[in-house]
Amino acid sequence: MTTLEAARAVGPGLDRVDAPMKTTGRAPYPNDFSLPGMVHACLVHSTIAAGRVRAIDTTAAETAPGVLAVITHLTAPQLERGPMTLLGPSPPAPLQGDRILHYGQHLAVVVAASPEQARHAAGLVRVDYEPAEPLLDLHDPRAAVVTNPWGLDSDRGDIAAGFAAADVVVGGSYTTPDNTNNPLGLMSTVAAWNGDSLTVHDSTQWPHNVRTTLAAVFKIPESNVRVLAPYVGGGFGAGLRVWPHVILTVLAAREVGKPVKLVLTRPEMFTAVGHRPYSAQQIRIGATRTGELTAIEHEGVSPVAMDDDDYEPVSACSAVSYACPNVRTRDRQVRLNIPCPGSMRAPAEGQGNFALESAIDELAHELGIDPLELRLRNYAEEHPLLGLPWSSKALRECYLQGAERFGWSRRDPRPGSMRDGRWLIGYGLAGVSYPHYQVPCQARASLHRDGSADVRSAATDIGTGTYTIITQLSAELLGLDVSRVHFDLGDSDMPYAPQAGGSGLTGALAGAVHAACRRLVQEFLDVVRDDPDSPLRGAALDDVAVSQGRIHRIGNPDQGESYTDILTRHGLEELSADGRSTPPQPDAAGMATAGAFGAKFVEVRVDPDLGLLRVTRVVSAIDGGRILNEKTATSQIVGGTVGGIGQAMFEETATDAGTGRIANATFGDYLVPVNADVPDMEVIFVGGPDRATPVGTKGVGEIGLVGVAAAVANAVHHATGRRIRSLPITIDQLML
Structure with a gap:
């Protein structure tokens, strides 16, 4: 459905369309947002790996300059654990008891007028522990063992017979260590409530998952939650789950009645947002x-x-x-x-x-x-x-x-x-x-009377080039110059998109955009189906190609007209179409x-x-x-x-x-x-x-x-x- 002129949009090494925003410092990352009346949060962490909190003294912190609230397991409301996701269960909800499961676990969140005041007050919180001996060794016989939890073990043939038939057998023990995701951008969350509606700016690789999780945890409709992540300072997987610090930021904002920002420190990134396991x-x-x-x-x-x-x-x-x-x-x-x-x-x-x-x-x-x-x-x-x-x-x-x-x-x-x-x-x-x-994805494409197009989906671009490749693909599918296409992402109010992870977003999102753009061209053909003044009257989708902002009959470029002419003649400002992709079924x-x-x-x-x-x-x-x-x-x-x-x-x-x-x-x-x-x-x-x-x-x-x-x-x-x-x-x- 594309011509050679349109196809040139895809393949060449086009510069990133978001590069000017990033190189000039205008790209709004989550920790760049500052809202009126915003205050700041800082976390208090466990200094033991196992045991219980016998007592926690927040008196000094609560009376420190600028402090608005100190929330611990003694004062936090009951929170539901987040839902099951495509990537497995949500992490445990924070501050739901006195049990300590690991070193660095969040024990309190302090909210103050400035980051410095919150950090100072967090240092004043005193915790009395009832320590227990932690299990830290992979070979500790006391540790519980989980076997084949997701059913991915495999057997093929007869392994004993295979080794018996071998002339040579090699092998050994291999180990890989814990590695920690270290994106350049520190993971950050800004949360603001307006009644029962919640807006969150978050360093996430999956805005819809954050929306779904926060709605479940705080028992509000998903439609009341909006998650924004137009730019994310890297991720490498750290932004695929809704970590406890995100929930604590939202909780703190609700408790103090003001927007709250929380920016993890680099050391906190080592215990708060996952890691590659040993x-x-x-x-x-x-x-x-x-x-x-x-x-x-x-x-x-x-x-x-x-x-x-x-x-x-x-x-x-x-x-x-x-x-x-x-x-x-x-x-x-x-x-x-x-x-x-x-x-x-x-x-x-x-x-x-x-x-x-x-x-x-x-x-x-x-x-x-x-x-x-x-x-x-x-x-x-x-x-x-x-x-x-x-x-x-x-x-x-x-x-x-x-x-x-x-x-x-x-x-x-x-x-x-x-x-x-x-x-x-x-x-x-x-x-x-x-x-x-690949998992399902949705997108929406719109074409305006001035000949420009907007394409939207709630995906994220963590530096992989999603902004650019979807702009190129949309331009190809609509027969437009790349400069005439604007692709927008990173907003959970947009059509559903899966996570930027697992090397699956491009396939899912490209499929959805492909469907949306084809349906958009079909919308234009529907408008002129019975139009006696249109050279495309009665044309089917498979009969046409697109190039240079026009739809024309295949093999006859002169028998066609521009998107702009169709919209103008029919008194329309724009046409839009939705598209979705579904994973291929191997057996079928x-x-x-x-x-x-x-x-x-x-x-x-x-x-x-x-x-x-x-x-x-x-x-x-x-x-x-x-x-x-x-x-x-x-x-x-x-x-x-x-x-x-x-x-x-x-x-x-x-x-x-x-x-x-x-x-x-x-x-x-x-x-x-x-x-x-x-x-x-x-x-x-x-x-x-x-x-x-x-x-x-x-x-x-x-x-x-x-x-x-x-x-x-x-x-x-x-x-x-x-x-x-x-x-x-x-x-x-x-x-x-």
Whole structure:
């Protein structure tokens, strides 16, 4: 339904349409909002990890300058726990009892006229504890174990027979540490009540979830809640749940009768908004001497909070990555006195891929087969569990084109054989995937008499480029110049949109916009259906194309007219149409819906005397379906790769084993990659549109991170002969 003129809107590396707002400081982030009469909140936290609050003395805080209220579990009203969501249960409601479940738990909220006064008063609150011995060790036999809570364990074939048929079996134990989401923007909430109506500005990746949750917690209609998040200072998953501090801000605003702002500090971000949980994994892989896989067994265990049900099936990737006839995956969780985990970029896959792809590399070394060749010999042409063809899969092309671009053929397979002076050089690779995820979404498109268009949906843009790609797509579908289209998001009063997470928003939102724009063109055709003055009289949707602000008959561009002419002649100021997308049904379509695939090629250098590790080159070959904007998609892969380097070499949230206190909850102590740690990167996109969705996209938000840690570890083995099974890779592991 588009012409070549319209189609040019999609694909090229268009600059971000929101860039001028951001670079000039005009983009309104949640912590930028200041409302008349607004006051400020500060939290009081537990300094023990388990036990009870025996007494809490707020006298000094209540009489401190500027203080309006101090709310504790003794004075807070009963609050309902938030509802079940697409991502699982809501976190526990705050201040609902004296039980302490983790270090840093919110015990009180102080409201004062200024942030400084609130912070000062919070420091005056005195808590008398009845401590208990916390459960902090994943292997503590006293800890409760949760097995397969979401039914994602898998069995295929006969695992015992598979290992019996193997000529070679490799495997071992792999661990990944807690990592903490650290978006640049501190998580912030501004809440204001007007009678029974509530307006909230929040650092959320899912405005509709915040609206639904707050309505349930405070027992008001959803229509009375409006959540605004037009700009969010990053998220990486931290904004996917409605955390207790959001509820406390809303509660404080209701209690004092004024708008309240709460901005978390950086240390509070380590205990208040989730984290990637630690994983301990056992993996075994069996194969014939010629490299055909006979069995994969992968088991993972991770911690979960005492009163929460976040779940990350780290072993699940092994069930679908290779054409192996016998596979068994198992995941379990252990309840500990820790802050609630949550999604962090590439949840589960980021941890599980490290173990799987490291073990595949170890198998290749044991068999004397090139690691790339081993992966190609066990390539899964069909979905291994469903037995259906993929809706799209260009992983083979990712391997081959990525290897050529990287220069994989120059790799000497002998560990320690490649040098540059004192530096040992290593080449490593990892195959990667991220599962398909899509849920329903809605959008509205409007076209005005001046020839401009507005498109709306309650999505968020956390820096991924949603503003830009939906503007481009809308322009293509309506045959308009990009400058004539305005896309608006981040408002729960707009049509429903799912979360910006799971690499699923682009597919869901693009599908909804596709439907809305097609229906909008149909609205124009309906207007002129019986119009004797219109060259489009009686035309059906499949008979027309759009370009240059006009609708015209296919094959005859002169037989058409502009949107503006139709609206003017019929006395209309605008026409609007709604659209929705629904997830594809694999069984009905006869195919397995595919997420993104890719291959990561990494070069490292290791100084064997000092244990120094440097990543010097990365090539990412990505099958992301139809790429709507090459520039923003490349940015996503580069950003994800930097996160992967952090996972591989730097990031580790350190918890004191005796107290449960986070010991490195600042940017001075929690290491992340900086410019000097980021090497030359190259990103290539291969493959074509995915046939499961009308627009053909696949999400690329997570795929950039998956596989980087494994590729780095595999490159380290090639450089040094040392097999690294514990992240992050540190100097002491590399001292030769």
